[in-house]
Amino acid sequence: MAGATLTPYLRDQRPDIGGRFADGNRPSVLTTTVPREYVHRAAVAEVFLTNWRRDDVGWVVSAQWPRAHTFYGPVHGLHDPLLLIETMRQAGILLSHVAYRVPLDHPIMWQRVRYDLAPQALRAAEEPAEVELHITAHDMVHRGTRLVSARQDFRIVCDGRDLASASLLFSCHSPAVYRRLRGEYSDVALANSRKLPLPEAVAPQLVAREHDRDVVLSPTDRPDRWQLRVDTSHPVLFDHPVDHAPGMLMVEAARQAAQAATPGFTVPASIDCSFERYAELDAPSWVQARTTGHTDGDRRQVEVAVEQHGKPVVSAQIACVPTS
Known part of the structure; x- marks a missing residue:
C-alpha cells in the first residue's frame, strides 16, 4: 500500500477542474x-506532471521526463520503466x-x-520526453459525497x-479513518523512531544499479531471497517522511528482485503488482523471486x-525482456 499525509485544502487553494490554478490562469x-x-x-x-485537461471520455494529463534523473535515470539508452509507474x-x-x-x-x-509496455518506445532521445496519459475512471465508490475507491x-x-x-x-480515507486503521503506526515520528538499522546492499550490478544507495535488497543465505533494504534517507523513495515502506519502494524491490533472478540486463515489459498490507519500518520484510517460464518469445516470467x-x-508478476 502507499499513502501520504499533507496539508488540507485551504479555501483559496481549490483548483478549477478544467486545469486552471486558483488565480484563473491556465x-x-x-x-x-x-x-x-x-x-x-x-x-x-x-514533480513530472505539467498540466491536465478533460477530453471526451476522461482526462489527459501531460508530463515531462528528464533526460537524466538521480534515481529513475535511463539505462542502456532506455528510460526507466518505473518512471512510468511514478508518473501514474x-x-x-x-x-x-x-x-x-x-x-x-x-x-x-x-x-x-x-x-x-512496448520497450522500444522507452528509447531516450536528446530532449526530455513528452508524455501524455489518457485516463478514464471506473468502479468509483463513494461514501456520501466522498470518494472511497476507484480504478483508473x-x-x-x-x-x-x-x-x-x-x-x-x-x-482513500479520511485522516480519522486512517488513524483507526493504522493505530500507533499512524504516528510518523514514532514509526520512524522504531525503524531497523540499514542492512548491507547486494552488489549494485546484480540489480542494474550503480550505487549502493539505490539498492533496495540486502543479501541472505539464499540467492533467491533478500531482506528489503529500507533507507528512509533516500531522497526519491522517501521524498517526505511516511509511517511505512512506500509503494514505490515495494515496486522497486520487485523490479530489482526480478532483475537479480534473470541473467543479463532486462527490461520489465509488464508488471502486475498487488498490495495486501503495509510493510512496517520496525520489522524486516523478505523478498523472494521465482522464475516461472517463458512466454511470447524471449519474455521471462518472474x-x-x-x-x-x-x-x-x-505480490508481483513481472515479464522481463532481455536487451543488449
Missing part, C-alpha cells in the same frame, strides 16, 4: 509543473484532488498497479508513440513475493 503544456501538493511530493524537482502515481493523486475533490490530507493507498485505466503515449496500457486501483511477519505484503 498553465501552458510543458512550461511548468503542477503544484507539488497535488502529487504528494515535497521536492519540486520530483502522480497522475492518479492529481486527479483525486482536482477532479474527484479528495482533500489533500486524505491518504491515498494502492491496491493494485499494472502496466504492459491509462493509455500512455511517449513522444507521440504508444508506450503502454496500464491501470491503477486505489482507495513472480516476486514480499512478506513480513510471515504474512504477504506485496
